[in-house]
Each structure stands twice: as C-alpha cells, then as structure tokens.
Amino acid sequence: MEYKRKLLPVEPYEIHLLEKWFSDLSAEGLFLVRINSVFATFSVKEPKRMLYHMEPKEKNMEDYPNQEQVELYEECGWTFLSSFREYFYIFSAEEGTAEIHSDPLVESSLIQPHAAKTKNYFWIGVMFLIFHLISGISRLLLFSEHRTYHLVHGDIPFPSLMNTILCLALVFQCFHTAKGFEKVYRQLATGTPVSSIKTSYKKAVRIHKLFFYLIPTVFVCGVIFTFLPFSLSYSEKPMAEISHPLPFVALAEIEEDANFYPTESYIEKIGSEGDDWWEMKANIVSFYTELGAPVQFSITQHGKNPEITDESGNPYEAHLVLDYKKFSSFVSPQKYLEELFTLPQFINWEIIPLADTPFDYAVLAKKDNYTKLFMIQGQKMLEAYYIGNADLTKHYSLFDDVLQGEYHR
Amino acid sequence: MAKKSMEVLTETMFYVLMAFQKQELCGTDVAQYVKKRTKNRVSLGPGTLYTILAKFEEESLIEETASEGRKRTYRITEKGQAAYREEITRLRQCIADAEAEAKYTI
Secondary structure, three states, rough: OOEEEEEEEOOOOHHHHHHHHHHHHHOEEEEEEEEEOOOOEEEEEOOOEEEEEEEEEOOOOOOOOHHHHHHHHHHHOOOOEEEEEEEEEEEEEOOOOOOOOOOOHHHHHHHHHHHHHHHHHHHHHHHHHHHHHHHHHHHHHHHHHHHHHHHHHHHOOOHHHHHHHHHHHHHHHHHHHHHHHHHHHHHHHOOHHHOOOOOOOHHHHHHHHHHHHHHHHHHHHHHHHHHHHHHHOOOOEEEOOOOOOOOOOHEEEEEEEEEEEEEEEEEOOOOOOOOOOEEOOEEEEEEEEEEOEEEEEEEEEHHHHEEEOOOOOEEEEEEEEEEEEEEEOOOHHHHHHHHHHHOHHOOOEEEEEOOOOOOOOEEEEEEOOOEEEEEOOEEEEEEEEOOOOHHHHHHHHHHHHHHOOOOOO | OOOOOOOOOOOHHHHHHOOOOOOOEHHHHHHHHHHHHOOOOOOOOOHHHHHHHHHHOOOOEEEEEEOOOOOEEEEEOHHHHHHHHHHHHHHHHHHHHHHHHHHHOO
C-alpha cells in the first residue's frame, strides 16, 4: 500500500480545522493512518470523504483508549485510528454517521483538564524564563566588566542569551497553546459545538509555522553555538605526537642545568589528607580556540634534579607552563592583562611592569615561589608560569625567539 | 460565563439519571431509553454517553452492579437520587417563575 506523509498544518488545539483537514484529504484519496507531533501519515486509496473526530484524552493519557470506549464507539460507526500527543484519540467514520458527542457541555469537561494543564506549562515556562533572564543579565554584567578577558577565555554569555531566547519562544508557544485550549473549552462550555467554532485557517497555519520553524531553529543555534567552541577548542597531546613546530622553551634551558631532566609524571597533592589527588603528565600540549584568541597553546613541563635535595631529602623539582596566545585583531593584549590582574586569582600577587625588554610590553607577577612572566609582542602574548629557583628575566632571548615564530594547531 | 461541568446537570445528564429511576441499565439501554422518552428530541452520542457514565460513576451518582465483557450495568445511588430530585426542584422553580412572569405580563 502506498503511504504519504504531510506536515501538520495547525496547532493541536485547532480541533475543528484538523478534523476538516483530515476529512478534505480523505475526499482526495488520503486516509489518516497515524499521527505524531509533526507529521500525519496517510494511506492512498480510492477517494471517499470520511468524518474524523478528535476525542480529548482523559487523565491517564495512554496511547490506546479504554477497550469499552473503543467498542462502544465502533458500535456507533466510529473506528479508532491513532493517539495524538497527550491530547487526543482520533476516530474516523463514514460520512453521515452521527457525531460522537451530542452535548458540547459534556465534551467541554474532557477539554478542561487539557486547558488547565497547558496553562500550568505556561506558568512553569514563565518561571524558567525569569530564571534565565536573571542569569543572562548577571552574565552580561560580569562579561561587560571583564570583556576582553572573557572573549579570550571563551566565557561569553552567548549560551545564556540563546537559552533566554529559547525559553521566550517556548513560553510564547505555551501561551498560545493554553489560550487555544481555553478558547475551545469556553466555547464548548457555553454549548457551542466544535464545528461551530470560527477560526481563520490562514492565521492558524501562520501561527503553527512560526512555532514549527522558530523553536527548532533557536534550539539548534543554541546547541551549535554552545558546544561548537568546545568541539573546536580543547585537546591534549603528548609532545612526542606533535609533528609541527610549537612555541617551546625547554625547562632544562631555564634551569641552566644539564642534569635537569623531564619526568614522566608527577603527583601533586591538593588540599588536606583524604582529598582528591591529581596526576599530570609532563610535556603535554593543550590546544585552545576562542573568539578573542583563535590560537592558544599551553605546554606543560615538569622536571627534577635528584642530585639537589632539600633538608628532607626530597629532590629539587621545577615546573614550567608556557602559555602562548595569538589574539584576534579586535582584542588588545594589554587590556587583557589589565583585566586579568583585577581578578581574585591575583590578590596578593606583586605586579611589576618591566622596562628594557625586547618586547612591546612585559609584566612580572610574583607570589611566594610562583612566578608569572607576561610578554607581549604585537597581537601575541607568551606567559611563562614557573615554580622553581631560576630567574625568568635572564632568558628574554629564549622567549623572544618563541614570539617571533608563527604557529598553528 | 461558562458553567463548570457537572455542577449543573445538562438536559442530557438529567435524562440519563432519569433512566436509572426504576431499573438497572447498561449504557446502550440508557441511550435507547432517552431516545424513546424524549421521542428522539434528545440524542445521546456514544462519546457523550460514555463520558457521562464515567463522570457519574466517578462522582458516585451511579454505581456498577454487573459486568459482562464490555457490557456494564449500573444503578443510581442515594447521591444520584438526591442530585436528580434537586434538579427537578430547580426545573419546577424555573417553570413556576416563568408562569408567574407570564401571568404578570398578561
């Protein structure tokens, strides 16, 4: 048997319009077989006008109506066809068959729970919308305060904006659905049969198309733009697997010690006894891509010299993270640094602008035995984060060579 | 303003309760009784009949007495009788008011 699929033309609460649409299609040889939220499937047969009835589901919302109901309706000429979302069962009958409902007020009692439920969905949607609005406004304010920093680190409030727009679209649809069911309920409750309810078909189709295209579009855009940066961004590889040149300064060169060697891995305890431990492999390259800085590398190195020990007999260990960034043309590297130093992570750090360097701009940040050296050349920035005894400012030439190069992923 | 369903009995619901006054009946018998009693003036669609019987049973106006496959037999309860008598009183009052108004007009 041949089947055809058609997109539903109107919202589910347009009962009379849908029943008429099914009936008109049957007169063209298309007979409804089943229906879901988006499509109706029709079998192609000899044209013959049929009647269709959308019977509101009761509370249980099963996919198949009560057997007693099915048999009673069949005795009167109505055959069960399909369940339609959580709202309706669809029956069909030959033309001329008496209507399933002879009392609109009784029929209204079946619609009333759906009108109430869709109204509840609307108010739940409004609560979510308020939450997203507050969240989105907060993110926007935070973003505005450190705009450059957030652009570089990918912390832009675009997902919040998309969530808010999606919520707004869903609330708008819930409002229309609730209003639609309420209208049907009130008409039936005043004794007006469904077939007498006046609705503009063209307007109903326009409203349906708006929701049908708008909401999925907003949803897909939100998902893509939320997860696209993640998919393009972070990845981690051992140095040995990197085939093209990277901005690299060997930790052994910083230590100026030929006996200094990179370790396979080290374990650093965070927090107090019983807390989680983390293990980091030495010589790992991490790649980042963000709107404010499309090229970002972070190379981690760790090494030790067992010939040098402290009072407890532990070998001397040093740690170097080289963070290279190439900023987008609309981002100022100096502005990025200015915003970076206002963040809580730099409380109690000593910030020292450096003069007489081969760079456009350089800053040294120190706290205890932690050192961060920031060097800017044009739109590029190299950050050397170091724990150890060496003096990074004695190795400008090594860092300058790095900043002269061009790198890619 | 739209009435809440089942707060006031519609004509159809009233005749369904009337059907149970003297005997226990199944759904099909109720439909036939109403058709005959009203001389085809009031018809009971299968959906209307099914919904009314289900709602009346839920609100304890009728109760099931027997079940043979699809065929379920019901009888009216005390609560159903009280609702029926209340509706008759209301309808009588409506007619009395209408007749008084007609006398006054004349």
